[in-house]
Amino acid sequence: MHAVAIRKHGGPEVLSYEEIPDPQSSGGHAIVRVGYCAVNHLDIWVRNGIAGKKVAFPHVLGCDISGTLVEGFGKFKKDEKVVVYPAIKSGLPRVSFSIIGGFGKYHGGYAEMVMVPKENIIRQPPWLSDVEACSLNVSYLTAWNMLQKSGCKRGDTILIWGANSGVGSAGILLARAMGLRIITVVSTKGNTPIAKKLGADLVINRTKSDVTAEVLSYTGEGGVDAVIDHVGAKTWPISLEILKVGGKMVACGTTTGGEGSVNIREFYSKEATIHGAYLGTRSQLAALHNFMRSKRIRPIIDRVFDLKDASKAHQRMESGSQFGKIVLRVLR
Ligand SMILES: NC(=O)c1ccc[n+]([C@@H]2O[C@H](COP(=O)([O-])OP(=O)(O)OC[C@H]3O[C@@H](n4cnc5c(N)ncnc54)[C@H](OP(=O)(O)O)[C@@H]3O)[C@@H](O)[C@H]2O)c1
Structure with a gap:
C-alpha cells in the first residue's frame, strides 16, 4: 500500500511517500481503508522526536482517521464508514494511554490502510462529511x-x-x-x-x-x-x-x-x-458528536492536501499559517 512513513526523526523532509506492506489482520483488530487523516501537532512531535520516547522505524504517523472497514465484525458491516478513537491503553504505570500513530506501537493513518483494535472503531456520524469526521478525534475531543x-x-x-x-x-x-x-x-x-x-x-x-x-x-x-x-x-x-x-x-x-x-x-x-487534559474518553467523543449535531457545529477545515504532499501540510502547520484543521486525503 502507499503510505507516508518516517525512517528517522527530523524535519518535514523525512516524510517519505512510499510502498510499505499492507497490515495483516490479527485477533481483536480491524483494518480500516483510510479516507482522510487530519494533521495534528502530535505528528510533528513524533516526526521531530522527543528525548526518551521511542518509535520503531519505519513508522507511520497520523492519529485522526476516518475511512471504511475492510471486513465487517459484530454490528459493523464491511465497507461501513467509521472513525477511529485514537487512544490505546498503555499498560504502563502512571501513563494512561498511547495514541495511534504517536509514540506507541500502532501505525497511524498516513497510509491507505491502518490496523487498530476493534474496540477503537466508532460508526461515523452520518451528518458529518468524511473530511469533517476525521477532524474531531483529537483537537475537538x-x-x-x-x-x-x-x-x-x-x-x-x-x-x-x-x-x-x-x-x-x-x-x-x-x-x-x-x-x-x-x-x-x-x-x-x-x-x-x-x-x-x-x-x-x-x-x-x-x-x-x-x-x-x-x-x-x-x-x-x-x-x-x-x-x-x-x-x-x-x-x-x-x-x-x-x-x-x-x-x-x-x-x-x-x-x-x-x-x-x-x-x-x-x-x-x-x-x-x-x-x-489528555485527549478524552470514548464516551466524551460520543457526547461531543451529539453536542455538535444538536448545536449544528461543523468543524473548521483549513486545507486538504493529498497524502503524498504530507510534508507541505506539516510545513503549513509549522509556519502557523493555518486556521483550523489541516487534512490529508488518503483515498485515491
Ligand atoms: N494533551 C492532549 O491530548 C492534546 C491533544 C491535542 C493537542 N495537544 C497539544 O496542543 C497543542 C496544540 O495542538 P494543535 O494541533 O491545535 O496545534 P497547532 O494547530 O499547530 O497550533 C499551535 C498554536 O500555538 C500558538 N502559539 C505558538 N506560539 C505561541 C506563543 N508564543 N504564544 C501564544 N500562542 C502561540 C499558535 O498561534 P499563532 O499562530 O498565533 O502563533 C497556534 O495557534 C500542541 O502542543 C499539541 O501537541 C495535546
Whole structure:
C-alpha cells in the first residue's frame, strides 16, 4: 500500500511517500481503508522526536482517521464508514494511554490502510462529511474535555489561546455553543475577523498588545473564569496571572516548551486550579458528536492536501499559517 512513513526523526523532509506492506489482520483488530487523516501537532512531535520516547522505524504517523472497514465484525458491516478513537491503553504505570500513530506501537493513518483494535472503531456520524469526521478525534475531543474540566457555565468568561490552532478553533466553536464569553489570541491581523466570526467576543493580537493588560481591562481587573492553554512554557505565566480568584487553568500542550515557571504565590493566593487534559474518553467523543449535531457545529477545515504532499501540510502547520484543521486525503 502507499503510505507516508518516517525512517528517522527530523524535519518535514523525512516524510517519505512510499510502498510499505499492507497490515495483516490479527485477533481483536480491524483494518480500516483510510479516507482522510487530519494533521495534528502530535505528528510533528513524533516526526521531530522527543528525548526518551521511542518509535520503531519505519513508522507511520497520523492519529485522526476516518475511512471504511475492510471486513465487517459484530454490528459493523464491511465497507461501513467509521472513525477511529485514537487512544490505546498503555499498560504502563502512571501513563494512561498511547495514541495511534504517536509514540506507541500502532501505525497511524498516513497510509491507505491502518490496523487498530476493534474496540477503537466508532460508526461515523452520518451528518458529518468524511473530511469533517476525521477532524474531531483529537483537537475537538481534547477541547471538549478541557471545556468540561474548566467547569465553565453559560455567561462565564474563558480565554482560549491560539484561535487558529486545531485545539483553539475547536474550543471557540464549542465554547460559543455553550454560551461562554470568549477571549482569544492571534498573532496575525487577518485572523482577527475570522476568530470574531467563529464567536470570540474579544480577539487580542499578541504581537501588538499586552495580553494580560487587555484581559484585565476587559474583565474590569477581575480576570477570567478559566483559561484553555495548549501553548505551554511561554503562556503558562500569563494564563495564571489573568485567572480570577478561584479560576481554573486547563492545560494540554507544550508547543512553546514543556519546562516553564509557575508563580506559586499567585497560584495559591487566588486558590486557582490547574487541570491537565489528555485527549478524552470514548464516551466524551460520543457526547461531543451529539453536542455538535444538536448545536449544528461543523468543524473548521483549513486545507486538504493529498497524502503524498504530507510534508507541505506539516510545513503549513509549522509556519502557523493555518486556521483550523489541516487534512490529508488518503483515498485515491
Ligand atoms: N494533551 C492532549 O491530548 C492534546 C491533544 C491535542 C493537542 N495537544 C497539544 O496542543 C497543542 C496544540 O495542538 P494543535 O494541533 O491545535 O496545534 P497547532 O494547530 O499547530 O497550533 C499551535 C498554536 O500555538 C500558538 N502559539 C505558538 N506560539 C505561541 C506563543 N508564543 N504564544 C501564544 N500562542 C502561540 C499558535 O498561534 P499563532 O499562530 O498565533 O502563533 C497556534 O495557534 C500542541 O502542543 C499539541 O501537541 C495535546
